[in-house]
Amino acid sequence: xxxxxxxxxxxxxxxxxxxxxxxxxxxxxxxxxxxxxxxxxxxxxxxxxxxxxxxxxxxxxxxxxxxxxxxxxxxxxxxxxxxxxxxxxxxxxxxxxxxxxxxxxxxxxxxxxxxxxxxxxxxxxxxxxxxxxxxxxxxxxxxxxxxxxxxxxxxxxxxxxxxxxxxxxxxxxxxxxxxx
Numbered sequence: 001x002x003x004x005x006x007x008x009x010x011x012x013x014x015x016x017x018x019x020x021x022x023x024x025x026x027x028x029x030x031x032x033x034x035x036x037x038x039x040x041x042x043x044x045x046x047x048x049x050x051x052x053x054x055x056x057x058x059x060x061x062x063x064x065x066x067x068x069x070x071x072x073x074x075x076x077x078x079x080x081x082x083x084x085x086x087x088x089x090x091x092x093x094x095x096x097x098x099x100x101x102x103x104x105x106x107x108x109x110x111x112x113x114x115x116x117x118x119x120x121x122x123x124x125x126x127x128x129x130x131x132x133x134x135x136x137x138x139x140x141x142x143x144x145x146x147x148x149x150x151x152x153x154x155x156x157x158x159x160x161x162x163x164x165x166x167x168x169x170x171x172x173x174x175x176x177x178x179x180x
Contacts, residue, residue: 057172111142
């Protein structure tokens with residue numbers, strides 16, 4: 001049985017990049033700010049419109065367990081602070097990190113949900129430039145995947161930007177699989 005865990009390694013992945021929603025006033029600023037994440041990595045932003053975090057999802061079947069493996073990759077030259085919960089670095093899921101459907105109908109998240117306050121610096125992980133984080137989650141611990149049928153799974157999250165206003169979305173590819 002595979003437990004949820006994190007493996008950090010250097011490398012790249014081919015995935016989807018996301019953009020943040022900055023209005024034109026924010027985009028015209030020219031100053032650079034430096035923010036420190038809890039693992040003491042500096043993150044320099046130049047008020048760019050795009051934050052690229054690639055998310056590559058694969059689904060593995062291991063006996064009765066259906067495992068979602070997501071590789072989060074920072075292809076930029078800067079450290080990007082990402083909420084640890086969005087990188088699935090906690091011992092268990094505490095929010096609906098995946099969009100799951102069976103035969104086109106949404107499968108609800110059945111796991112525990114935690115209400116959280118505003119993010120603090122210790123809630124972020126600094127994803128270093130050109131590195132990846134690989135995480136595995138046993139989906140059937142959090143979604144009812146017992147009925148047979150065609151399933152689709154996609155990872156999706158909303159990430160607040162540390163130290164300033166704004167956010168960016170992280171979304172993976174969509175994976176289809178049949179369960180008999």
